Amino acid sequence: MLRAAPPLTLALFLLPIAAGLAGTALPAFGYLPALGHTEVSLGAWRELMATPGLADTLALTLRVGLLATALSVVLAIGFCALAHERPWLRRCENALAPLLATPHAALAIGFAFLILPSGWLARLVSPDLTGWHTPPQIVTVRDPQGLSLAGGLVLKETPYLVLMILAASVQMRVRDLVASARALGYGPAAAWLFAVLPRLYAQIRLPVYAVLAFSLSAVDVALILAPGTPPPLAVLAMRWFADYDLALYPRAAAAALLQLALVAGAIVAWRLGEILTARLGRAIILRGWRAPAAEPVAAAAALGAVGTGVAAFAAIAGMALWSVAAGWRFPAALPEALTLDVWTRHLPEVGRPLEMTLAAGAAATVIALVLALACLENEQRAALRPGTGTLWLLYLPLLVPQIAFLFGVQVALVQAGLDGTLAAVIWAHLLFVLPYVFLSLADPFRALDPRFARSAAALGAGRARIFVRIKLPMLAKPILVAAAIGFAVSVGQYLPTLFAGAGRVATLTTEAVTLATGADRRILGVYAVLQAALPALVYGLALGLPRLMFRNRRGLA
Amino acid sequence: MLAGVEIALDGRELVPRFDLAVAPGEVVTVMGPSGSGKSTLLAFIGGFIDPVFRVSGRVLIDGADVTRRPPEARRAGILFQDDLLFPHLSVGQNLAFGLVTSVRGRAARRGAIDAALAQADLAGFFDRDPATLSGGQRARVALLRTLLAEPRTLLLDEPFNRLDSHLRDDIRRFVFGHARERNLPTLLVTHDADDARAAGGRIVRLGA
Numbered sequence: 001m002l003r004a005a006p007p008l009t010l011a012l013f014l015l016p017i018a019a020g021l022a023g024t025a026l027p028a029f030g031y032l033p034a035l036g037h038t039e040v041s042l043g044a045w046r047e048l049m050a051t052p053g054l055a056d057t058l059a060l061t062l063r064v065g066l067l068a069t070a071l072s073v074v075l076a077i078g079f080c081a082l083a084h085e086r087p088w089l090r091r092c093e094n095a096l097a098p099l100l101a102t103p104h105a106a107l108a109i110g111f112a113f114l115i116l117p118s119g120w121l122a123r124l125v126s127p128d129l130t131g132w133h134t135p136p137q138i139v140t141v142r143d144p145q146g147l148s149l150a151g152g153l154v155l156k157e158t159p160y161l162v163l164m165i166l167a168a169s170v171q172m173r174v175r176d177l178v179a180s181a182r183a184l185g186y187g188p189a190a191a192w193l194f195a196v197l198p199r200l201y202a203q204i205r206l207p208v209y210a211v212l213a214f215s216l217s218a219v220d221v222a223l224i225l226a227p228g229t230p231p232p233l234a235v236l237a238m239r240w241f242a243d244y245d246l247a248l249y250p251r252a253a254a255a256a257l258l259q260l261a262l263v264a265g266a267i268v269a270w271r272l273g274e275i276l277t278a279r280l281g282r283a284i285i286l287r288g289w290r291a292p293a294a295e296p297v298a299a300a301a302a303l304g305a306v307g308t309g310v311a312a313f314a315a316i317a318g319m320a321l322w323s324v325a326a327g328w329r330f331p332a333a334l335p336e337a338l339t340l341d342v343w344t345r346h347l348p349e350v351g352r353p354l355e356m357t358l359a360a361g362a363a364a365t366v367i368a369l370v371l372a373l374a375c376l377e378n379e380q381r382a383a384l385r386p387g388t389g390t391l392w393l394l395y396l397p398l399l400v401p402q403i404a405f406l407f408g409v410q411v412a413l414v415q416a417g418l419d420g421t422l423a424a425v426i427w428a429h430l431l432f433v434l435p436y437v438f439l440s441l442a443d444p445f446r447a448l449d450p451r452f453a454r455s456a457a458a459l460g461a462g463r464a465r466i467f468v469r470i471k472l473p474m475l476a477k478p479i480l481v482a483a484a485i486g487f488a489v490s491v492g493q494y495l496p497t498l499f500a501g502a503g504r505v506a507t508l509t510t511e512a513v514t515l516a517t518g519a520d521r522r523i524l525g526v527y528a529v530l531q532a533a534l535p536a537l538v539y540g541l542a543l544g545l546p547r548l549m550f551r552n553r554r555g556l557a
Numbered sequence: 558m559l560a561g562v563e564i565a566l567d568g569r570e571l572v573p574r575f576d577l578a579v580a581p582g583e584v585v586t587v588m589g590p591s592g593s594g595k596s597t598l599l600a601f602i603g604g605f606i607d608p609v610f611r612v613s614g615r616v617l618i619d620g621a622d623v624t625r626r627p628p629e630a631r632r633a634g635i636l637f638q639d640d641l642l643f644p645h646l647s648v649g650q651n652l653a654f655g656l657v658t659s660v661r662g663r664a665a666r667r668g669a670i671d672a673a674l675a676q677a678d679l680a681g682f683f684d685r686d687p688a689t690l691s692g693g694q695r696a697r698v699a700l701l702r703t704l705l706a707e708p709r710t711l712l713l714d715e716p717f718n719r720l721d722s723h724l725r726d727d728i729r730r731f732v733f734g735h736a737r738e739r740n741l742p743t744l745l746v747t748h749d750a751d752d753a754r755a756a757g758g759r760i761v762r763l764g765a
Contacts, residue, residue: 383608451637454605457628458635459655459706469654473645555644555688 002381005374009434010393012371016409016431017396021260023408028253035246044250048258051251053230058262061233064146064226065216065266068153072211075154075308076161077197078189078301081294083166084174085188092306093166097543099159099312101484101535103492105513108152108224109528110315112141113322113521115148118330120318126331133331142227149225149232153218155312157211158305161204167443168203172196189298190291198281201274206391210398212270213263217401220494220509224516233259234403238495241407253407260404267399316532323525342522350508350530357507357534359422360497361490364429368437368486369479375438376445377467386442394438397431406499413500420502428500429490437486444478445471477546477556484542488535508534562614564594564601571610572598572763579710579742584733584758586745593764595746599712602744603635604628619709634708634741636716636732640699642687648674648698649683655702673701677731693724700732704739711736711743717752729755 026032030041048054083089114120118135126132141148174196181191217234226232231239237259240252284291322328323342325335379386409428413419448471456466472479494509501510512527550556564572571594579585589595600606602616605628615624616631623631642651652670660669667683674682677697687695696716703711716732717725733756736743745756753760 449639449641450605451639451641452643454603454628454635455637455641455702456643456654457605458603458631458633458708458712459702460629460632460657461654462627462629470643474643476645550645552647553645553686553688555642555686 002374002378005371005378009371009375012427013397013431013434014393016412016427017400017405019412020405020408021400023411024253024256024404025408026253027250028257030250032250035249037250044254047251048254051236057230057233057236060144060146060227060230061216061259061262062266064150064153064232065212067146068150068157068215069208069212069270071150071154072157072161072215073208075158075301075305076165077193078298079158079162079305080165080169081189081192081197081298082302084169084178084192086302089302089306092309093162095309095313096159096163097539098316098536099156099309100163101488101539102156102312102316102532103488103509103535104152104156104218105220105224105492105494105509105516106319106528106531107156107312107315108221109512109516109524110319110532111152111155111311112148112224112516113318113525114311114315115140115151120314120321123331124333135330141225144227146226146232149222150215152221152225153215155308155315156221157215158308159312161207161211162305164204164207165200168200169196170443171203172200185290187290187292187295190294193291193294193298194281194285198278205274206395206399209267209270210395212266213399213401216263216266217259217403219403220513223513233262234401237403241403256401256404256407259401263399263401263404316529319525319528319532321525322521323529325522342526346523346526350511350526353506353508353511354530354534356422356425356505357491357509357531360425360429360505360507361487361534363422363426364433364490365437365483365486367426367430368434369441369483371434372438372441372482373445373479376442377471380446380450381463394435398435402495406495410499410502413502419500420504422501422505424500424502425497425505425507428496429493432493432496433486433489436489437482440485441475441478441482444475448474474556476549480542480545484535484539487538491531491535562598562601562616563612564597565611574614575761577761579744581740581742582737584736584743584745584756586747586753586756586758586760587763588746588748588750588753588760589763590748595763596714598763599635599714599744599746602710603633603712604631632707632709633712634703634706634710635712635714636699636703638715638718640687640695642695642698642702644688646687647683648679648685648687648690651687651698652702652705656705657707669705673705677701692720693728696720696724696728697731700735704735708741711741713743713745713747715747715749715752717747718749725751726755733757 028044030037030039030043051057079089083093112119116122116135117138117140119140122130122132122135130136174192177195178188178191181195182188186194219234219238222232222235226235230236233255237252237255240248240255243252321335324338324340326337326339326341328335378384406428410419413424418424452470452474453466456470461469491507492509493507494513497505497507497510508527508531512524512531515524515527546556562572562576563570563574577585587595587598597606597610601610601612604623604626606612615622617623618631618633623633642648643654646654649667649670652673653666656666656669660666671680671683674680679694679697682690682694682698687698690698713732717729720728729752733743745752747753
């Protein structure tokens with residue numbers, strides 16, 4: 001039975017993506033039997049190309065995607081280049097978990113609260129520094145350049161990349177490598193950049209591509225922070241998909257396919273950039289240049305990374321404050337009074353989405369955990385060596401833009417009569433939960449000293465007993481952390497919930513994004529706070545439970 | 558115990574074909590530099606060999622051919638360089654994990670474990686966290702756990718290496734004493750000549 005785990009997992013995983021891509025590609029080329037189109041045509045593409053403002057849409061999409069990714073990568077690298085050296089930066093790493101647990105949409109809403117002309121930031125410095133007594137007439141959120149969108153993405157992607165780099169550094173002898181480079185006269189940042197980063201980057205390459213793909217195609221963050229005319233490409237496709245006019249379907253499919261091509265092209269371009277950067281780095285190393293300039297640059301980037309963290313926490317705090325503000329006139333830095341009115345008035349309507357969020361998150365996480373553990377245990381029993389191919393497969397749902405296959409998935413779900421059910425939503429969430437759960441569990445599972453299992457076997461314990469009595473308890477900590485990560489990923493899903501749920505399954509995230517356009521800031525604050533609090537709570541449980549379970553076991557502390 | 562064993566890796570011969578019989582109560586020491594395949598040989602007997610190795614030959618324990626049996630069905634007790642006490646279980650629970658299932662009933666099992674602990678000067682250690690024990694205490698618990706599973710043979714994979722030098726003699730005496738007392742055929746793998754001397758049995762040399 002265990003041997004069936006990897007093929008089953010792959011099927012659960014690849015079938016929807018393959019079916020979804022086919023279900024998008026065929027209509028894009030005119031094949032849509034449901035509407036009576038059975039002939040291949042390029043009509044949809046002609047319509048797409050004739051869309052007014054398409055060039056601006058593409059420029060905006062590429063600008064935001066590349067800018068947000070490049071900035072996140074530079075900030076994360078700068079932070080890590082110095083974190084091994086500066087204790088206070090090390091301490092900042094404790095802030096990673098809450099930032100990673102907060103869904104994109106919640107952070108984007110909080111960020112908008114922060115930087116709006118009438119936002120918290122303006123209030124903090126007004127009127128003393130600015131002289132503003134009314135909100136200034138400037139555009140910050142939804143600016144046509146997409147800078148606020150890029151900023152919102154950086155807020156979430158920087159801590160993610162920092163975590164990926166830290167996780168990859170565990171397997172390297174960073175301290176020794178840095179020490180030997182510093183003994184040769186390199187500064188702390190240059191030592192890390194030249195001695196550690198080149199090999200480490202290979203391990204964060206896929207996460208970086210995932211960030212790039214997400215930044216180019218995120219819909220939820222774009223609905224909150226991106227300009228509406230012209231919108232980013234994924235939002236454009238999404239609008240056409242959601243339109244009641246079915247004649248727009250082929251055009252929407254073509255736009256989704258163009259989005260896929262855009263992401264693929266951007267990844268190829270990024271790869272070329274990697275090669276050029278590596279060549280440049282080698283040239284510098286050959287010259288023996290000690291790169292003293294790396295120190296201030298890395299320090300600036302590290303400060304920038306810390307700045308994004310501070311902004312993210314301010315965003316979360318700001319939403320919380322709005323949700324309990326009794327009244328908050330413009331230039332005041334803080335609300336006049338606090339009240340729970342909004343909470344008590346809106347809590348009843350929050351109940352249903354909250355239930356759905358919990359149900360989908362719990363189910364997707366448990367299924368992902370079972371599948372990941374089964375695959376890993378099977379891998380160990382069969383003594384398989386995981387290759388890079390498996391890793392690419394795992395990252396597939398994170399690299400293929402959601403809009404490019406979720407529409408096709410919805411078509412398939414409609415045909416199967418499953419659209420709009422909780423089961424469909426759970427399955428759609430699983431596509432994104434499973435990679436994260438598997439990736440966070442794989443290293444600790446594989447790193448568990450195999451001699452523990454051998455000792456148990458030599459004592460007469462069979463494989464099932466070893467798995468339940470030795471491996472599971474010894475891995476309790478990473479398993480719970482993986483569960484918390486999986487749950488947080490599920491809570492944050494917007495587009496998969498929307499498509500698989502056919503608009504009938506509402507979660508906190510879909511509600512919050514819907515409300516983000518125009519609703520009362522205080523109500524929006526309630527949704528955003530709940531959305532952020534739920535994963536944070538589960539994280540807390542995941543970290544606290546092992547401490548409680550093993551409070552008398554120092555070896556597991 | 559071993560008949561016509563031969564181990565190869567990537568087509569290169571690692572352990573040349575050889576036979577070895579270990580009598581009950583006898584301790585045979587296998588010596589060789591690192592990479593000579595001595596630990597691989599133990600893994601083969603214990604049933605944990607990595608499939609990258611090509612192995613031929615048979616393993617006989619108590620006259621029974623166990624070559625095709627899974628490790629848990631071989632009754633080959635094994636001690637590694639580290640004590641590998643399960644960190645999530647107490648000392649007593651670790652021993653209970655090892656204790657054969659033929660000892661039934663809560664009281665009988667607890668009694669067997671307490672007796673073993675007392676005999677190793679560890680009386681009252683049942684509820685202790687293994688992480689709070691000294692190196693010597695942990696080594697003794699590890700051996701007790703192995704013995705409570707009533708093995709038919711004992712495999713020692715450099716178990717004295719990580720111990721402080723002043724403890725080594727004690728633990729050696731403790732381990733070899735128990736092995737002889739129970740008439741276990743014992744195979745010790747080491748590169749420490751003192752280990753071999755303390756074992757006091759035949760010495761087989763592997764590799765160049």
